[in-house]
Each structure stands twice: as C-alpha cells, then as structure tokens.
Amino acid sequence: MLRLTARQSKTISSVARRNLVSFSGAKTKTTTLPNGFTVASETIPGASTATVGVWVDSGSRAENAYNNGTANVFEHIAFKGTQSRSQQKLIQDIEAVGGEFSAYTNLENSAFYAKSLKEDVPKTVELISDMLKNTKIDNSTIEAERSSLLAQAEAVEANYKQTVFDHLHATAFQQQGLGRTIIGPADNVVSITETEVSKYVSGAIKADKLVLVGAGNVEHEQLVTLAQKHFAGLPASTPASQFGTTKASSEDANQYKKPVFIGSEVRLRDDTMPVAYIAIAVEGVSKSSPDYFTAQVAAAVIGNWSAKSSSALFQGSKLAALAAQEKFALSFESFSKSYTDTGLWGIYFTTNVVDRIDDVSHFALKEWNKLSTSVSQADVERAKAAVKAQLILSLDSADAVAKDIGESIVNTGRRVTAEEIERSVEKVTDAQVRAWAQKNLYDQDIAISALGPIEGLLDYLRIRNDMSMMRW
Incomplete structure (x- = not known):
C-alpha cells in the first residue's frame, strides 16, 4: 500500500511496486520497508556533499541502573572493528571514501552518520550497516576502550554546565531512565562487559527502531535501494516497536506510564x-x-x-x-x-x-x-x-x-x-x-x-x- 501526504502534487514512485510504504512531505521523503525499517531523506539544492547515517530509537534511557552506560560503550566500540573488518581495515575503508564519520548517544536515541561525496554514499551506507549489524563485541575490545570511557567521564565532570544539568535530571526524575547520565556511573563504566553490550545491541538494532537518513546531495530512491540491500534482512522487534513511544527499559525497577517529576x-x-x-x-x-x-x-x-x-x-x-x-x-x-x-x-x-x-x-x-x-x-x-x-x-x-x-x-x-x-x-x-x-x-x-x-x-x-x- 502506498500512502502520500497531502498539500503537494503527488507522483507514484517505483517504490509502490516493491511493497514499500512511502510518504513525501514538502521536502522530507520517507519510505518504510516491509520489516519496519525506515528511510528518510531531504535533498538540499546546491549541496555538494551528502550526510547519511542511521538513527537508533534507543539511548541511555533504555537502560537500567545496572547497565547504565551501555549505549555509550556500544557507540565507542562500533568504530573498533566488525566481524568481517579489523579496526585497521575499518579505518582504511572509512579513509578510502574520504568521509567524516561521527556518532553520538543521548538520553533517547543514538546516531551513526558520515559526510561524504554523492558517489561515495553507497559505500558509506555499507560501512555504517556493517558497524551496526556486525560490531565486534568482546571483552578485549571493551577493555581496550575503558580508559577512553573513563576520560570521557572526567571531561563531563569538568564541564560544570553539563554537570548541573545531569544532576537536575537526576533529582527531577529520581531512579528513572531520564534521571541517569549517558555515560553512566563510574562503577558501571569499569564493570560493563560484552554480556551487557550484546544484550543492549540485540534489543536496539532492530529494523523498526532504525532510520536511514540522508540530507544534502542525496537521492531518495538510491537510499531505498541501499536500505533494501543492507537492512531488509534485519528482524523487527517482538512485540513491534513504534516511534514516539516511551523509551524506558522493560527491566527498569521503576516503571511508569510516563516519568514522574519530583520536586x-x-x-x-x-x-x-x-x-x-x-x-x-x-x-x-x-x-x-x-x-x-x-x-x-x-x-x-x-x-x-x-x-x-x-x-x-x-x-x-x-x-x-x-x-x-x-x-x-x-x-x-x-x-x-x-x-x-x-x-x-x-x-x-x-x-x-x-x-x-x-x-x-x-x-x-x-x-x-x-x-x-x-x-x-x-x-x-x-x-x-x-x-x-x-x-x-x-x-x-x-x-x-x-x-x-x-x-x-x-x-x-x-x-x-x-x-x-x-x-x-x-x-x-x-x-x-x-x-x-x-x-x-x-x-x-x-x-x-x-x-x-x-x-x-x-x-x-x-x-x-x-x-x-x-x-x-
């Protein structure tokens, strides 16, 4: 079934023939694959480069008190190699496309994205998909990154504004997901293992929790084709996940329909x-x-x-x-x-x-x-x-x-x-x-x-x- 937004002229794209659900807003086009994976893009006239990446509907809020910081650990080790690429090979392939790869984790989502030339978009998407689907998760990789994680925690403590806002969330949403920091407490940073990271990834990297985004010198049809190639086989959540719903962990000790603000x-x-x-x-x-x-x-x-x-x-x-x-x-x-x-x-x-x-x-x-x-x-x-x-x-x-x-x-x-x-x-x-x-x-x-x-x-x-x- 094909659904399109109103308030604009509409043309039926070839995606209709591939059992995809497609929408075209005034600028942003979105397509959903049969497994729930979403593709969204916006072409910017005159742009010479493209920014493409995958946004994940899971951040530190999806953690509990015992694994808080796991999403941030995954963000770090995603660049340390995959099942088919060593860290050196991954870095070489990134350098080969001349891209600027970045990632971040916040309370409610994570992102892995890159800026590249238009002709390098296919390779960039393939690299990001490999990093997300085939991350090398083992204790040796995590241990090698531990010092960097601790240095990150120290840097946050030295940022007084960030410290104040972290504590503001912690007191306003006590013992709830929104009250925990992205990096996690020091005890967690030094104790998180491949078990916690693997469990987090198995719940977060699901088709219906991911959005392949393109902006700049991009073509939506090309991104849809790339999504079918690299993400069509990714399973969806059970039960199905829906964007815009509560991000709290099902294992959190404090479960509320919505967070409770505490004066x-x-x-x-x-x-x-x-x-x-x-x-x-x-x-x-x-x-x-x-x-x-x-x-x-x-x-x-x-x-x-x-x-x-x-x-x-x-x-x-x-x-x-x-x-x-x-x-x-x-x-x-x-x-x-x-x-x-x-x-x-x-x-x-x-x-x-x-x-x-x-x-x-x-x-x-x-x-x-x-x-x-x-x-x-x-x-x-x-x-x-x-x-x-x-x-x-x-x-x-x-x-x-x-x-x-x-x-x-x-x-x-x-x-x-x-x-x-x-x-x-x-x-x-x-x-x-x-x-x-x-x-x-x-x-x-x-x-x-x-x-x-x-x-x-x-x-x-x-x-x-x-x-x-x-x-x-």
Missing part, C-alpha cells in the same frame, strides 16, 4: 570555586505536546543574557535588563527541554556575586509568575521571532538537517517541516502563554541543581514559595 534539589557546595552554577526547573512538555511551541515561546520571553554580550544593556527581556543593571549574574539562559513523554522547563544561571544568588533566583521566578498574569503580546512577538530564528536558522547544514530528520522521526514518528514550525510558532498568542503558565508554572513544584559557592542559595521551601507569589 526536589541537589546541592554540590564548593566554596573554592569562583562561580556558582544553578538550574531551576518545573516539569516541561513532551515533543509531541500541543503546547510544545507555547513552552518554547514562554522560555524565549524570559530570554537569554550574558554580561559579555555587546548588547547586554539593550535586550528586550525584562530579566536581562535587570541583570545588566544590577550586575548580580554573569549569564542566564532559559530552556525548554522536551522528550518523548515529558520535559524540563526552566532557567540556568551563573554568578560570581555569591551574596546575591537569592536575588537572581527570586527575580527569575518573579518573571515566571508574570507569564501567568501580565505577559504582553509585544513580549510574545519578540519571543516568537527568537524561537523561529533558533529552530529554523539552526538547520544551516546537511549535518543539522540529517540530525533533525533522524531525531524527529524516532522521537515523534514524523518530521516537522520548517514551514510547519513557522506556522505553529506564529499562532502562539499572549493568552495561550498565560494559560500555559497558569497550568504549568503557577504554584508548581520545582527541581533545583546547584554547584559551587552556593551558600547564598536559600532553602528549597523559600524558593518554592516564589512559585505562587503573584504580587510585589
């Missing part, structure tokens, strides 16, 4: 540090929520600011103007992080004026409260322009487009086009922002993560009380 805090006080790093958040919205863009606009109303910016004194955000005037912070950024079935919405700030930490948190939450009562259409219009610039202009390369296609499909089941984004953002009104804030911000529990000289950060209940103060 709580974690404080890592270190008075030897010159700067305090603090994040405060409420439960956010999922990527498929009808309020997704409203939450993005609400965050943009609060805005981002840095004392280093040449326009620090002239930004439209009221909190930015106050920070520039009072000089009580070095920077702040609002965020709306969304996952398959939940999210985190909040603010992250840094300050070296440790006796005014309470001022920063107090005035930030005061601006949050104003979203419930007095946000203006002018504020919303400014925020909408910022959101559109961030979401649309960020797709400035084939790599970025490929990542957006891959993550969109595995997380929501479909790719939202730039035109849809623009229309959805444009529809957001001040009344919608107020309604969203009254439901999701006013008198809601918060999660706090703080690192550094944080003695001036007042107790949790004092900060929590600011969530319901409506007048000053």
Whole structure:
C-alpha cells in the first residue's frame, strides 16, 4: 500500500511496486520497508556533499541502573572493528571514501552518520550497516576502550554546565531512565562487559527502531535501494516497536506510564570555586505536546543574557535588563527541554556575586509568575521571532538537517517541516502563554541543581514559595 501526504502534487514512485510504504512531505521523503525499517531523506539544492547515517530509537534511557552506560560503550566500540573488518581495515575503508564519520548517544536515541561525496554514499551506507549489524563485541575490545570511557567521564565532570544539568535530571526524575547520565556511573563504566553490550545491541538494532537518513546531495530512491540491500534482512522487534513511544527499559525497577517529576534539589557546595552554577526547573512538555511551541515561546520571553554580550544593556527581556543593571549574574539562559513523554522547563544561571544568588533566583521566578498574569503580546512577538530564528536558522547544514530528520522521526514518528514550525510558532498568542503558565508554572513544584559557592542559595521551601507569589 502506498500512502502520500497531502498539500503537494503527488507522483507514484517505483517504490509502490516493491511493497514499500512511502510518504513525501514538502521536502522530507520517507519510505518504510516491509520489516519496519525506515528511510528518510531531504535533498538540499546546491549541496555538494551528502550526510547519511542511521538513527537508533534507543539511548541511555533504555537502560537500567545496572547497565547504565551501555549505549555509550556500544557507540565507542562500533568504530573498533566488525566481524568481517579489523579496526585497521575499518579505518582504511572509512579513509578510502574520504568521509567524516561521527556518532553520538543521548538520553533517547543514538546516531551513526558520515559526510561524504554523492558517489561515495553507497559505500558509506555499507560501512555504517556493517558497524551496526556486525560490531565486534568482546571483552578485549571493551577493555581496550575503558580508559577512553573513563576520560570521557572526567571531561563531563569538568564541564560544570553539563554537570548541573545531569544532576537536575537526576533529582527531577529520581531512579528513572531520564534521571541517569549517558555515560553512566563510574562503577558501571569499569564493570560493563560484552554480556551487557550484546544484550543492549540485540534489543536496539532492530529494523523498526532504525532510520536511514540522508540530507544534502542525496537521492531518495538510491537510499531505498541501499536500505533494501543492507537492512531488509534485519528482524523487527517482538512485540513491534513504534516511534514516539516511551523509551524506558522493560527491566527498569521503576516503571511508569510516563516519568514522574519530583520536586526536589541537589546541592554540590564548593566554596573554592569562583562561580556558582544553578538550574531551576518545573516539569516541561513532551515533543509531541500541543503546547510544545507555547513552552518554547514562554522560555524565549524570559530570554537569554550574558554580561559579555555587546548588547547586554539593550535586550528586550525584562530579566536581562535587570541583570545588566544590577550586575548580580554573569549569564542566564532559559530552556525548554522536551522528550518523548515529558520535559524540563526552566532557567540556568551563573554568578560570581555569591551574596546575591537569592536575588537572581527570586527575580527569575518573579518573571515566571508574570507569564501567568501580565505577559504582553509585544513580549510574545519578540519571543516568537527568537524561537523561529533558533529552530529554523539552526538547520544551516546537511549535518543539522540529517540530525533533525533522524531525531524527529524516532522521537515523534514524523518530521516537522520548517514551514510547519513557522506556522505553529506564529499562532502562539499572549493568552495561550498565560494559560500555559497558569497550568504549568503557577504554584508548581520545582527541581533545583546547584554547584559551587552556593551558600547564598536559600532553602528549597523559600524558593518554592516564589512559585505562587503573584504580587510585589
């Protein structure tokens, strides 16, 4: 059966004769093989190179407390050789196509992709399929990579912003998949063996959990042919997996229909540090929520600011103007992080004026409260322009487009086009922002993560009380 999207002229492709399910969006074309394997591509006019890769509908969230970090280990050893290629041969074949191979793992998915010339796309797809389907998984390979994994963990600890956000997730989603780090605890890093990795791969590398993505100088028909050649024999999950559904491990001790947000805090006080790093958040919205863009606009109303910016004194955000005037912070950024079935919405700030930490948190939450009562259409219009610039202009390369296609499909089941984004953002009104804030911000529990000289950060209940103060 062939199904095509509306709102455009349609031509029946030859894929219809091969029992494939094919869709053509305004730009992104998708085809599903009989075994559930998905192919998605977007041709970028004028592009001289192609980015192709496989996105996997499984990340660290699919792990449990005992094997947390396994997806990251698999990402590392995938480049160390396959059943038919030694590490040296794999590297030589990668160099032969002149490609730039990359991989990453996040909470909900993993990706293995490369940039190459159009004529090298077939070889690139073959290499990636071999790396995923025939990875050499043995204890000697894992042990050889152990030092690199530990060095990666140390690098994350040295990244204070990442550390704060890791702890923010850990306290907000305690003992749940979203509360665990991508790298995993040190005890797991040194103890994971081929048993854990093999079990993870056997569940993750399934036809209905993979998307072959192409962006740039690519042809969709060619990618479909390559997918049939290299992935048509891959089995599907039992029971069948569906994109956009909960990513939690079936072996996790804490199983919920959706993650449970817990109002709580974690404080890592270190008075030897010159700067305090603090994040405060409420439960956010999922990527498929009808309020997704409203939450993005609400965050943009609060805005981002840095004392280093040449326009620090002239930004439209009221909190930015106050920070520039009072000089009580070095920077702040609002965020709306969304996952398959939940999210985190909040603010992250840094300050070296440790006796005014309470001022920063107090005035930030005061601006949050104003979203419930007095946000203006002018504020919303400014925020909408910022959101559109961030979401649309960020797709400035084939790599970025490929990542957006891959993550969109595995997380929501479909790719939202730039035109849809623009229309959805444009529809957001001040009344919608107020309604969203009254439901999701006013008198809601918060999660706090703080690192550094944080003695001036007042107790949790004092900060929590600011969530319901409506007048000053």
